[in-house]
Structures are given as C-alpha cells and as structure tokens.
Amino acid sequence: MSVLAFDLGASSGRAMLGRLNSRAIEMKEIHRFPNDPVRIGDRFQWDILRLYHEIKQGLLRAKGEQELPASIGIDSWAVDFGLLDARGELLMNPYHYRDPATEGVMERVFREIPPAEIFSRTGIQFLPFNSIYQLVSIQQLRPFLLQEAGSFLMIPDLLRYFLTGEMESEFTNTTTTQLYNPAARGWDEELLRKLHLPSSIFHSVLQPGTLAGKLRESVTGELGLPPIPVYTVAEHDTASAVAAVPALERSFAYLSCGTWSLMGTEVERPVLTERARELNFTNEGGVYGTFRLLKNIMGLWILQEAKRSWELEGVLYSYSELVMMAEAEPAFACFIDPDDPVFLPAGDMPKRIREYAARTNQKPPQTPGAIVRCIMESLALRYRQVLELTEELSGQAFKGLHMVGGGIHNESLCQWTANAIGRPVWAGPAEGSAVGNMAVQWISLGELSDIWEARAVIRDSFEVRVYEPADIPLWEEAYGLFKQRTGGNTIQQ
Numbered sequence: 001m002s003v004l005a006f007d008l009g010a011s012s013g014r015a016m017l018g019r020l021n022s023r024a025i026e027m028k029e030i031h032r033f034p035n036d037p038v039r040i041g042d043r044f045q046w047d048i049l050r051l052y053h054e055i056k057q058g059l060l061r062a063k064g065e066q067e068l069p070a071s072i073g074i075d076s077w078a079v080d081f082g083l084l085d086a087r088g089e090l091l092m093n094p095y096h097y098r099d100p101a102t103e104g105v106m107e108r109v110f111r112e113i114p115p116a117e118i119f120s121r122t123g124i125q126f127l128p129f130n131s132i133y134q135l136v137s138i139q140q141l142r143p144f145l146l147q148e149a150g151s152f153l154m155i156p157d158l159l160r161y162f163l164t165g166e167m168e169s170e171f172t173n174t175t176t177t178q179l180y181n182p183a184a185r186g187w188d189e190e191l192l193r194k195l196h197l198p199s200s201i202f203h204s205v206l207q208p209g210t211l212a213g214k215l216r217e218s219v220t221g222e223l224g225l226p227p228i229p230v231y232t233v234a235e236h237d238t239a240s241a242v243a244a245v246p247a248l249e250r251s252f253a254y255l256s257c258g259t260w261s262l263m264g265t266e267v268e269r270p271v272l273t274e275r276a277r278e279l280n281f282t283n284e285g286g287v288y289g290t291f292r293l294l295k296n297i298m299g300l301w302i303l304q305e306a307k308r309s310w311e312l313e314g315v316l317y318s319y320s321e322l323v324m325m326a327e328a329e330p331a332f333a334c335f336i337d338p339d340d341p342v343f344l345p346a347g348d349m350p351k352r353i354r355e356y357a358a359r360t361n362q363k364p365p366q367t368p369g370a371i372v373r374c375i376m377e378s379l380a381l382r383y384r385q386v387l388e389l390t391e392e393l394s395g396q397a398f399k400g401l402h403m404v405g406g407g408i409h410n411e412s413l414c415q416w417t418a419n420a421i422g423r424p425v426w427a428g429p430a431e432g433s434a435v436g437n438m439a440v441q442w443i444s445l446g447e448l449s450d451i452w453e454a455r456a457v458i459r460d461s462f463e464v465r466v467y468e469p470a471d472i473p474l475w476e477e478a479y480g481l482f483k484q485r486t487g488g489n490t491i492q493q
C-alpha cells in the first residue's frame, strides 16, 4: 500500500511516495522544491503560499504514478505558525524562527514568569524562537493580529487545514511551542493567562496517526483527485526522524542531522529535573506516548551559511568540495562552540568564526578548508559532550549512536563523530523524517502493527552504514582542548 509524505525542511521540501511491499519499503521522491524564506526590511518570513502550491504540485505528480496513495501526511520544522481570522483566512505570513524580532523577548517574559516555572509546566528547552516568544513579540509589535486572530496553526497544521478545511493541532509539534503542558495533556491555560494570550485561538491536540480529514472539495476539484484521507503524522520533522531510527534496542541514542543537529534519547516520561533545565534539555512530544529528551545543537547550519557567504563573494563550492578541502587541513587547529548565540542568525559565518577564534585566543582559520574543518570537528566534539549529558540525564549508557537525516551524506562528519564519542555510529536512513512520516501512516492503516515493527522494517529496508571509532587517544586529547577553548561550559544555551 503506498502513502504520500510531505517533508518540509528549512531549506527544501519534498514529496515522497512510499510503498510497503511485504515488509520492504520502497521510496520514491516525486517532487522536490526549494523553501526560500523571504527577507523584507528587517523581517524574515516563510513563503507559505508557495509551499502550499508546491504541495499541490506534489499531489499532481502522485496522480501520475501507478497507484494513488492511500493517505497523506505532512511534517515540517517546528515552532513556526500562522494566525487566521475567524473566517479561517490567513492573517499573516508565518515568521521564520530566525527572524530577529524575538531578540530579548525571552528575557522579558522571564520578568513575568520565572524560567523554572515555564520549564516545570512544559518541559521544553529555552530557545529564543519558541512559539511562546514569537507570540509575545507579535503582541508587542502587531497587537491587532492577536485581536483579530481566530486560530493559531503551526506550519503542518496550517497546510493540512488548507488541504482538508479541518483545523486541529498535532501533538509532537505542539509541544515545541513551549505552551503545552504534558501533565495536563493540553495547552497551558496558566501560561496563556499570565502572558495575556487568547486561549480561544488554540485548537484541540491530536496524537500522531489520527485521521484528520480528507482532501476538500476545492482541492479534489482543482487537481482532479479523489478525497484522499489525510492523517496527522509526527508532524514535527524531528519527531518523524526519531520514529524512523532503526534501533535494535529500546534504549538508544540518536542524532538527527540536518540544518540542526538534534541529539538525545526516547523516554517514557518527561525529565523535569533542575539539572535538565540547567543543561537546557527539552522533552518534546514523541510518537505513541513517548517523549524526546534531546538538545538542539546548531548543526550544519553553520556550514550551510558559510557556503552561502562564499557564494555571495562569487565562489561556488559544492559540499563535497568543501569537505575534501577540510580533510586536507591539519587537525584540531581551532575550535568553536557551535551553540554560541553568535551563530544563530543568518549571516557571515566565516567572519564570525574568525572573530570567535580571536576572542578565545586561537589562531583564526583563514581558508574555506580550515573553516570547514573547524566547524566539523567542533560539531563532532560537541556531539560527544551532549551524548554524555544525555546519558547523565536519562541514566542510560549507550553502546553507539544512531545518525539519521541528510547530514549523514557527510561521511567525514560521521567518522569524526564515531572517533569523538569513541563508539560506533550507525548511519541511516538519510531520509529519516519522510520515512517516519510514512511509518505512522502505515501503522494507522493497519499495515504495520506498531513503532517497533516499523523500526525493524526500516532497518531491513535501508542501508545502515557502520563507522567504527578510530584515533581514539587523539580525539580524547582534542576533547580536552575543545572544552578548554570553548570555555569549558558550553552547555547553557
């Protein structure tokens, strides 16, 4: 039975058609499109109508395939949302989570509500762009939007609404707002009240795998398709990626490696200890009653932005060229803390890396190869640090690390990660989010019995490449240097 997964990332989106043939998944990309955010003045927004247009293009391509999909699911990056009026029309273009307007908002909110209270109610890490702070920023800059708003829908919920006409929120993505209370199993009325946010705009929260409607008449009419069912999947892309981790054991560590690096483990209950808050870990909603105890690491974003800077200077490198240049550079020459806030906004990363190096008494890397080497080694060492913290918080010991997502195409990063953690890395599948999206649909359609059967099928269907650790003493020494040069305490942000 085939299903259609729309998987939207921060720089591109894709429509993947998946077929389950006697316990083997066959996947085909039927449409891929860029997701280019748009800068107007000092604001940074998503082109949501274009994304909806591309989703319709994906549906048209599916129509051309042998067999129509039995169902559809959408996942995307987290935290961002649209506001709609009482008639269900979009009031604003959703802002990009890297829009600068949220700067300082989190600190202002802390004056009203102490961070310990926000964390104990939501279990969510403090990131300046969480929906809660975006909403407070809208309240301050464009209050009429909230006065007019009838509905708040996150990106996949919004696109699902465009397709079906039904408005509902989905659990995994909802938790990333930092406005959802897992103990109360609903939007946190107390936080909303304290922040003077209208609770009436928030919709009921469905678990992943719920039938949430079918293609509405205007869509079926326009595209010439039947009313295909649309399911909530794990609509947060990271939740879908974690669902697709081909783990053999119930206790496993993962690294979802894309624009962001999300590292952690799956837990039965949120970890709400003071230590978890201090380390700024999060407990995002997972599939089938689980939570994702994890931490955001800035990830390949720094490399993507560096590449863009060189492009602006007129030099176009491919990722494989950049990685080859990095491999030719001397090891461990300079380290950055990838999670230093200077690396969060879009901009000139080579310059910021050089400034970081100067600030921390290191020789600033000059060539693109040296800069990329610095980024990749620093990421690998940061992964070690966060893996150890995950073990501390969860009380588990991991034998190795599952890496999923497009970042695993960077083989040196996988190898250096294995070296840094001194344990094997199991890399695959690269299309984690799309596969997890499909798995939840197949479970709902009764084609797979549960998530563990899904993980076993995923393991049999996709190549999982093993990277054994090498040069362990060298990396051990580098880890010490990394901690020293990045201030020893890079864990707060």
Ligand code: LRH
Binding pocket: 009, 010, 076, 077, 078, 079, 097, 236, 237, 238, 258, 259, 260, 262, 296
């Ligand atoms: C990764 C991701 C991550 C969020 C960020 C906004 O795509 O969903 O889990 O923190 O984007």
